[in-house]
Amino acid sequence: MLIAEIFDRCRALVDDTDLSTVAAWKAAHPGAKAIGCFPVYVPTELVHAAGMLPVGLVGGGGHIEMDHADSLVQSFVCSISRSTLELGMTGRFRNLDGLLFPSICDVARNLSGMCSRNFPALWVDYIHLPQNRASAGVVDYYRSELARVQVGLDVLAGRTTTFDALAASIQAFNQQRAVLRDLHAFRRSFPWLLSTEELHLLTNAGSVLDVAEHTNLLQETLNLLSMRKGKPKDRIRVLLEGAFCEQPPLELMKAIEEAGCWIVEDDLLLGRRWLATDVTLNGDPLRALAESYVRQDTVSSVRHERPRRRADSLVERAREARVDGVLLCSAKFCEPALFDQVLLRNALEQAGIPHLALEFEEKMGVFETPRTQVETFVESILFA
Amino acid sequence: MALYQDLGRNLQKDLLAKWYGDLALANERKEPVAYLFVSGNVEELLQAYGFHLVYPEINALQCGIKKAAGGFIQKAEEAGYSSDVCGYVKNDVGIALAGGKWPLGNLPKPDLLVCTYAGCTTYMKWFEALAQHFECPLFVLDVPFVRDEDVPAADIAYVVTQLRELSVLCQAVTGRTLSEERLRELVRLSAEAEDLWVRVLEMAKRRPSPLDGFFEAVFFMAPINVLRGTPECVAYYEGVLREMEERVSLGIGPIPEEKFRVVLEGPPPWPHFRAFWDLFKRWGVTCVASTYPRVGGIWDWGMRHDPERPWESIATHAMNGYTNWNLARRQAMMRRFVAEYHADALVLHSVKSCRAFSMGMADTRELFLREDRLPALFIESDLADPRYFSEAQLRTRVDAFFEALEHRRSARV
Numbered sequence: 001m002l003i004a005e006i007f008d009r010c011r012a013l014v015d016d017t018d019l020s021t022v023a024a025w026k027a028a029h030p031g032a033k034a035i036g037c038f039p040v041y042v043p044t045e046l047v048h049a050a051g052m053l054p055v056g057l058v059g060g061g062g063h064i065e066m067d068h069a070d071s072l073v074q075s076f077v078c079s080i081s082r083s084t085l086e087l088g089m090t091g092r093f094r095n096l097d098g099l100l101f102p103s104i105c106d107v108a109r110n111l112s113g114m115c116s117r118n119f120p121a122l123w124v125d126y127i128h129l130p131q132n133r134a135s136a137g138v139v140d141y142y143r144s145e146l147a148r149v150q151v152g153l154d155v156l157a158g159r160t161t162t163f164d165a166l167a168a169s170i171q172a173f174n175q176q177r178a179v180l181r182d183l184h185a186f187r188r189s190f191p192w193l194l195s196t197e198e199l200h201l202l203t204n205a206g207s208v209l210d211v212a213e214h215t216n217l218l219q220e221t222l223n224l225l226s227m228r229k230g231k232p233k234d235r236i237r238v239l240l241e242g243a244f245c246e247q248p249p250l251e252l253m254k255a256i257e258e259a260g261c262w263i264v265e266d267d268l269l270l271g272r273r274w275l276a277t278d279v280t281l282n283g284d285p286l287r288a289l290a291e292s293y294v295r296q297d298t299v300s301s302v303r304h305e306r307p308r309r310r311a312d313s314l315v316e317r318a319r320e321a322r323v324d325g326v327l328l329c330s331a332k333f334c335e336p337a338l339f340d341q342v343l344l345r346n347a348l349e350q351a352g353i354p355h356l357a358l359e360f361e362e363k364m365g366v367f368e369t370p371r372t373q374v375e376t377f378v379e380s381i382l383f384a
Numbered sequence: 385m386a387l388y389q390d391l392g393r394n395l396q397k398d399l400l401a402k403w404y405g406d407l408a409l410a411n412e413r414k415e416p417v418a419y420l421f422v423s424g425n426v427e428e429l430l431q432a433y434g435f436h437l438v439y440p441e442i443n444a445l446q447c448g449i450k451k452a453a454g455g456f457i458q459k460a461e462e463a464g465y466s467s468d469v470c471g472y473v474k475n476d477v478g479i480a481l482a483g484g485k486w487p488l489g490n491l492p493k494p495d496l497l498v499c500t501y502a503g504c505t506t507y508m509k510w511f512e513a514l515a516q517h518f519e520c521p522l523f524v525l526d527v528p529f530v531r532d533e534d535v536p537a538a539d540i541a542y543v544v545t546q547l548r549e550l551s552v553l554c555q556a557v558t559g560r561t562l563s564e565e566r567l568r569e570l571v572r573l574s575a576e577a578e579d580l581w582v583r584v585l586e587m588a589k590r591r592p593s594p595l596d597g598f599f600e601a602v603f604f605m606a607p608i609n610v611l612r613g614t615p616e617c618v619a620y621y622e623g624v625l626r627e628m629e630e631r632v633s634l635g636i637g638p639i640p641e642e643k644f645r646v647v648l649e650g651p652p653p654w655p656h657f658r659a660f661w662d663l664f665k666r667w668g669v670t671c672v673a674s675t676y677p678r679v680g681g682i683w684d685w686g687m688r689h690d691p692e693r694p695w696e697s698i699a700t701h702a703m704n705g706y707t708n709w710n711l712a713r714r715q716a717m718m719r720r721f722v723a724e725y726h727a728d729a730l731v732l733h734s735v736k737s738c739r740a741f742s743m744g745m746a747d748t749r750e751l752f753l754r755e756d757r758l759p760a761l762f763i764e765s766d767l768a769d770p771r772y773f774s775e776a777q778l779r780t781r782v783d784a785f786f787e788a789l790e791h792r793r794s795a796r797v
Contacts, residue, residue: 072746074764076468076736081743103529105505110744112531113711117747125531126710130542131501131508132526137545141528144538304501304508304524307515333468335739339509342464343516 003224006217007198010205017063017087021208022095025053033097033157035123038084038108039245040302041271042100042127043146043289045279048211049161049169050153055096056207056272058247059083059362064090066363072114078333079362080246081111088119098123098156100149104245104302105336123156125149131304133294143290150286166285172211174278179218181273184265186225188321191262192232194225196240197253203269204247236381237323240266241314241344242330242337244300248360255367256327256358260378265321267300274298301336310340311347318353324381325354327374332361354381386634392604392624399607399616404488410436411492416558419494419514422680424502424527424702428570428613428689429547432562433554438491439610440510444475444768448654450487454770471737471768473510480517494520496557498550502527503708504740521557523550527702530709535700543699567694570613574689580621581608582683587628588672589725592642594631597725598671599661600638602652609680612689643668644789647721649675649748650733650741655770663779664731667786671731673721675714678706682717707740715748722758729759729789735767759792761785 001009013021022034034053037044044054060083069086087093099122101112109126116124127149130142154160180203187194202221206214238261247268257263279292299305299313318326326348330337341357348355356377358370410417418435420427427437447453456478457471463481465474484491499511501524508524515522525546528539551562584604588597595601604624611617631637646664648671653660664671681687682704690697706714718730730752734742745762752758763781766772 072750074734074736074742074746077739077743103505106503106738106740107743109503109505109529109740110711113714114744114747116712117715117751126529128528128531128539130526132524132546135526135542135546135549137542138526141538141542144536145528148532148536301509302505304512304526307512307519307522310512335469335506336509338466338469339473339506339513341466343513345464 001220003221003228006221006224007201010201013205013208014201015061015063016208017060018092019055019095019208022053022055025210026095029053034095035098035100035153036093036096038099038101038111039080039269039271040102040104040300041129041274041293042102043149043293044211045166045169045173045289046146046150046153046161047100048172049166050150050157051159052097052153052157053210056204056269057084057099058204058207058269060087061247061362062249062365076333077107078246078331080331081107083362084111085114085118088115093119093122096122098125098153100124101126103128105334107335123152125152129303130294133304138294139287139290142294143284143287146286146290163285166289167281170279170281170285170289172215176206176211176215176218177273177275178278179215179222181276182222183218184273186222188264191237191264192230193228195254195257196263196266196268197250197257200247200250200253200268203272206272235260235262236325236378237262237264237321238325238327239264239314239318239321239323240268240327240329242301242328242334242341243268243360244270244302244337246331246334246362248329248331249362249364249367251367252358252360252364252370255371256374259371259374260382261327261374263327264323265317270298270300301340311343314344315347315351315353318348318351323353325356325377328355328357330359332359386630386636388623388627388630389636391627392620395620395623396603396606399611399620403611407436407438407492408489416495417492418496418498419511420498421500421502421504421507422609423504423507423705423707424500424525425609425680426498426500426525426547426550426698426702427610428567428574428694428698429551430498430554431570431613432567433558433560435496435554435558436492437610438494440476440514441472442606442610443479443486443491444472445654447475447479447487448768448770449657451655451770452487453655453768456482456486457769470506470510471766473506473513475768476510477513477517480514494518496520496553497522499524500527500702501525502702502705503529506738506740521553523553525550525702527708530703530713535703539703540696540699543702544695547695547698564694568691571689571694571697572691573615573618574612575691577608577612577617577621578681578683578688580618580625581605584621584624584628585673585677585684587625587632588670590632591645591726592637593645593670593672594628594637596638596671598648598652598674598676599664601674601677605677605680638670639665639668641668642670644729644786645670645672645725645727646729646731647671647673647718647725647727648731648733649718649745651676651735651738651767652733653735653765653773654767656765656773656775659773659775660765660778663782667782669786672725672727675706675718678717681705682709711744711747715751718748718752719756722756729761729785732760732762734762734764736764736772737766737768759785759789
């Protein structure tokens with residue numbers, strides 16, 4: 001396959017809000033079920049191990065009309081919760097059998113309850129991800145939470161997940177994460193050969209593909225990328241932070257890059273690579289998964305960190321990626337991101353790293369304003 | 385003759401004056417100060433170590449009532465806080481930026497921040513910011529959300545483990561050791577106050593009700609949330625109960641004539657409390673039960689602190705506050721209130737500041753309208769930010785709703 005064809009395929013997969021890919025997967029796997037997983041991070045290994053397809057929920061993008069959800073969701077709530085509800089209310093979850101929500105914010109918490117009531121045909125569960133990572137009881141707690149969710153999935157699937165099956169699923173996701181890491185490293189070194197829009201399409205295509213198929217697709221792309229030709233342009237390197245849950249429109253990423261930036265580091269679709277290193281298998285795979293979540297050092301607005309850690313880690317990442325500036329780019333009304341922005345901005349000031357705040361919504365249609373903002377930002381850096 | 389009327393108000397004035405007076409001197413006297421939240425609060429443990437307790441949420445609501453919130457919120461926005469985030473946080477950050485000077489004097493600096501992550505993610509962001517501002521230790525007590533019909537034993541065990549760890553931290557901060565006996569005594573007194581508080585709330589089951597289960601209850605609830613574990617708190621609720629019993633015997637109520645009984649969901653708009661209450665009073669509305677007084681704990685159906693199991697009962701209590709319950713449980717609770725308190729309607733007050741409350745409210749309205757055929761009114765303003773209150777608009781909606789209700793009632797007769 002040509003690399004352009006791969007991106008076309010990814011775009012088709014990502015644009016398909018009817019989840020027909022999921023329907024096709026189910027047709028090929030008679031009796032198997034599919035579970036929608038809300039961002040940011042859900043342990044999809046559990047779903048996979050139960051013989052089901054974990055489907056990444058990423059909102060409705062700019063693709064769907066809001067005919068029902070607006071009457072149930074106030075104007076001060078983020079787009080992804082609204083569009084997720086709309087997708088369900090317009091029958092687009094018909095190929096799903098359940099939904100899993102993680103404890104990321106106050107909106108997602110109640111959204112899980114709304115989905116549970118409005119979509120009675122779906123099995124809906126809520127995972128309370130641990131916040132006190134310093135506690136001696138945290139791994140035991142989280143292991144039991146994973147076990148609880150696993151039982152729910154098993155009941156739905158009508159089978160029992162064995163440790164071996166879970167270990168195999170963990171390995172499959174380890175492989176996927178490894179290729180994702182390679183792709184991110186590639187973009188960091190050669191951003192002119194892999195745009196952020198392309199990397200996002202590649203990653204997001206995994207929302208509806210089986211993990212093995214997605215990993216193959218990523219690997220194939222990586223092989224093709226090394227043969228891709230292109231020349232670096234005179235652009236500044238930036239880090240984009242704050243879009244860990246709701247995703248900015250692809251046009252916005254494109255507008256940012258065209259305005260004179262290479263996005264070389266970001267927290268887009270962060271959950272897909274939340275576990276930054278392999279989950280080490282050693283006996284009990286549930287415990288391995290629990291320990292991995294607790295011990296790994298991914299820093300984000302949706303998980304508590306000791307004071308200063310959140311801000312310090314951003315500065316560290318900015319320095320490691322040798323960026324010229326940081327874009328604090330968050331979804332409108334996203335409280336976790338907006339609260340953190342104050343601390344992050346102060347830290348960037350202190351570290352002398354230029355920064356710009358941008359807000360986005362799924363339904364935004366005009367990108368002239370952010371483009372101009374970014375252009376001005378770029379000029380201020382280039383001609384400083 | 386009325387002997388006990390206004391007892392609740394007057395006693396509370398004294399209690400809070402003493403509490404804030406002690407707070408103002410705590411730093412100077414080198415006595416330990418802890419900041420904590422209402423939801424999921426573990427004040428018994430902190431009191432056992434002799435901490436003075438500061439509740440930033442209560443300070444924010446006091447600012448609201450005293451019409452001082454706007455200035456503090458603006459100060460925080462000038463420091464970079466978005467207009468779209470919780471007004472309580474901005475109010476409190478505004479106070480911190482003003483060096484603790486606020487309408488009731490001076491707030492002490494904390495020696496310890498205890499964030500109960502109990503159904504509110506904003507809590508965490510709030511204390512992360514304060515920890516950086518005050519450069520003092522922050523303990524996040526991770527309280528699992530009540531997400532299922534049963535609470536898993538592992539959840540309780542996790543919270544108890546953390547409470548023991550918090551206790552070690554308290555020891556380090558205060559240099560004091562814990563007396564289990566003192567903890568048991570605090571917990572026992574809490575349970576006693578909880579019994580009395582539930583009896584007060586349940587007075588509103590009477591027809592007419594002697595108590596407004598929202599507009600008065602959100603005021604009477606202060607001691608159960610901030611002074612639990614003290615003999616004064618128990619005495620306070622004995623007083624309030626006496627006041628309510630006397631109201632019954634004298635035929636006094638919160639309004640001259642009760643015409644409608646409603647259940648109210650959501651927080652009050654503190655900066656416009658009187659104006660908001662007036663919207664309902666003029667229609668003869670008594671709120672017989674409401675969800676806001678259950679933020680600090682849902683004691684209605686038997687949950688109590690227990691001196692036989694102090695740690696486990698503190699953990700259970702931390703989990704069972706209103707916002708830490710999933711939507712289905714909350715909706716079931718409102719249904720129960722409607723039935724047990726004989727309500728004619730449900731009023732939902734959505735506030736921008738608090739998504740933990742507001743997200744899902746329109747869905748609750750649908751549930752009651754469609755499945756229960758119960759009239760339900762949905763209105764919006766804010767609990768903290770005085771800018772989000774349109775009295776004319778609210779009045780139009782409230783009037784239209786009760787006019788229709790009145791019409792329906794007279795048509796039935």
